[in-house]
Amino acid sequence: MFNxxxxxxxxxxxxxxxxxxxRRNLAKEIVGVDPDRDNLNKALALGVVHRADSLAEALPGADLFILAAPIGVTLGILEMAIPYLTPGTIITDVGSVxxxxxxxxxxxxxxDxxxxxxxxxxxxxxxxxxxxxxxxxxxxxxxxxxTANTEISAINSLKDFAHALGSKVLELEPAEHDRAVALISHLPHLLAATLVNTVAADDDCGGLLKLAGGGFRDATRIAASNSNMWRDILLTNRxxxxxxxxxxxxxxxxxxxAIINFNREDLVSGLIRAREVRESLPENRKYVSRIK
Amino acid sequence: MFNxxxxxxxxxxxxxxxxxxxRRNLAKEIVGVDPDRDNLNKALALGVVHRADSLAEALPGADLFILAAPIGVTLGILEMAIPYLTPGTIITDVGSVxxxxxxxxxxxxxxDxxxxxxxxxxxxxxxxxxxxxxxxxxxxxxxxxxTANTEISAINSLKDFAHALGSKVLELEPAEHDRAVALISHLPHLLAATLVNTVAADDDCGGLLKLAGGGFRDATRIAASNSNMWRDILLTNRxxxxxxxxxxxxxxxxxxxAIINFNREDLVSGLIRAREVRESLPENRKYVSRIK
Incomplete structure (x- = not known):
């Protein structure tokens, strides 16, 4: 698919x-670029990339350039890459905003x-x-x-690529995407962290955690995500x-x-609405979280 | 253990x-009492109880009386049961408040x-x-x-019973319990339902749900719980x-x-605190949620 x-x-x-x-035979050669040499060595050992190189050496003649660095440094890398880009190289990023x-x-x-x-x-x-x-x-x-500036052949290649990964493709306007992920991803992360911090702020946090069941664990699982990454995502999509x-x-x-007013009807209708929407979510995909 | x-x-x-x-041979005879005859028939078919009866017939001579009805009707059942209680019967409930x-x-x-x-x-x-x-x-x-009124032999029997179920036993004062479960269980349920309703209130709720990944699913899993039960729990522990x-x-x-002020330090320290506390939770017990 790609050379x-x-x-x-x-x-x-x-x-x-x-x-x-x-593994899916989608590229003949995969070159990794990363400022962290240890990380590159791990990537080579794991067979994640075929070779490691600098942007200057790697980019000329590439079909596809994937910016997969943390969101805070993506634009800096793109700027550094510009002198070495070949006309026709498709460039994409993986950022959450x-x-x-x-x-x-x-x-x-x-x-071009x-x-x-x-x-x-x-x-x-x-x-x-x-x-x-x-x-x-x-x-x-x-x-x-x-966007209006996007080359049709580039988006088509990337859609084929995503399909080859087994993904479902969705096209959204950038602002529409950012609004959607704020609600469906960034807000849940912020709330999970805030819920943990509410428990953590209690004088008897240790005692409370002994009572944590499946509900608390599920609701707060994403609070264990990488803190620096989430700081940057939340601030970028501020x-x-x-x-x-x-x-x-x-x-x-x-x-x-509804609770203050002991309004049983309003409270239960809020709970029912939530349950029905939650139950309407399609079957989970096979990805299984690795964390306890 | 019990007759x-x-x-x-x-x-x-x-x-x-x-x-x-x-299954653990903890009782010779288990009698189910339930106003729902269909439910009792299912319980008999599943081997959950040995026989079904009324409170009046069932209670005389019981060693243990477990109130396991919804929280809103527990006191009513207890009141109905009083005339038929034998002195010495241990009574316990399973309510969340x-x-x-x-x-x-x-x-x-x-x-007595x-x-x-x-x-x-x-x-x-x-x-x-x-x-x-x-x-x-x-x-x-x-x-x-x-409480100060609790008979020592009764709490000791129940602790033995709980250990025989494989549970870890914790003794708390009633108010201490209610405060703890508000934070570790009732608040997470309320937040999960509220998060789903925030997404549900969006004009493009259907489109947003297509983007729901493992994080949203985990964070909102408990929003699919029984609505009437949770209405009663939230109001009882108001x-x-x-x-x-x-x-x-x-x-x-x-x-x-921290987000409004673009305060990177405060934001990341809040996220780190949450991550560290979440990671400090002991290994999950073997219970696995059945819902997608």
Missing amino acids: KVVIAGVGLIGGSLGLALT KGRLIERAEQMLPQ SYFVGGHPMAGLEVTGVTGAREDLFDGATYVFTP EMVLQSVREFRFQLEEMEQ | KVVIAGVGLIGGSLGLALT KGRLIERAEQMLPQ SYFVGGHPMAGLEVTGVTGAREDLFDGATYVFTP EMVLQSVREFRFQLEEMEQ
Whole structure:
């Protein structure tokens, strides 16, 4: 499918993309670029990339360039990459927030470059290349966020690529994506962390945790995710996250009022609505969280 | 261990207690009492109880009387049971809220009755006797809430019983229990339902749910629990639940302020605290949620 793929940032996502590209015979050569030499050595040992190189050496002649570094450094890497890009190289990223990144990328890149924002919606509470899994994207939703400037052949190649990973493809406008992930992903992370901190703030936190059952564990599992990564995601998607927090607070006040007023009808109808929507979620895909 | 055990309310918890009592040879005879005849027939078919009877017929000569009906009707059943209680019968309940129930039960019961509040902290998103599992309490925490009026021999028998189910026993004061479960169980349920409702309130709820990954699923799994049961729990533990919501809101505002002010340090330290506390939770017990 591709002759040469360059992956900048060989962590959980970049590493899993490398594994999937190799194992599914989607690329002849996969080159890893990463400032962390130890990490690159691990990636080589795990067969995640075929060789490691600098951007300058790796990029010329690449069909596909995947920006898979942490969201805070993606634009910096793209800027460093520009002098070495070959016309026709398809460029995509894997970041959880799209609007500002795509705007800046389109300003920054030459006219003949093929940039398409991407967000494979898969993750684990673990990070790093040692957690990489070939099937991480199998059954997941892979979002692309083309704009009026996006080259059709580039988005089509990427859609084929995502399908070959086993993903379902969804095209969204960048702002639409950011609003959606704020509600369905970033808000849940913020709430899970806040719930843990509410328990942690109690004088008898240790005693409380002894009573934690499956409900608390499930509700807070994502609070164990990488803190720096989530700080950057929440700040990068700041406006949409804050808006979703306001919407959540409004809903919480409704439930709270029902409890304060002993309003059995309002309370149960809120609980029923939630149950019905939750039960409407389609069957889980095969990905299983690795954390306790 | 017991000659005759009477279980009033043969649902998920009552049914699982019945199964565990039979399969672990903890009782010679288990009698089910339930206003729902269909449910009793299912319980008999599943071997959860040996026979079904009325309170009047079942209670005389019982060693143990377990109130396992929904929390809203527990006191009513206890009141109906009083004329048929034999002195020396140990009485316990399985309700998620203890303070008011125990106060009322102690006022209501004759001096020679042996009442001990109990709360086996195990559950599933499914309800009803068909979900009953012999191992539901294995590895779970079984809380008892004795008071100054509790007979020592009764609490000791119940502790032996809980250990025989495979549970870890914890003794708490009723108010202490209610405060703890508000934070570790009732608040998480309320937040999970509220999170789902925040997404449900969006014009594009269907589109958002397509993007739901493992994080949203985990965080909202308990929103699929029985709505009437949770309405009753939240209202019965009203003061403690409202206090825990206030504490949560305070923590949420701290996180929100960090995002508004672009305060990277405060935000990441909140996320790190949550991650560390979440990671400190001991290994999960073998109970596995049955819901997708």
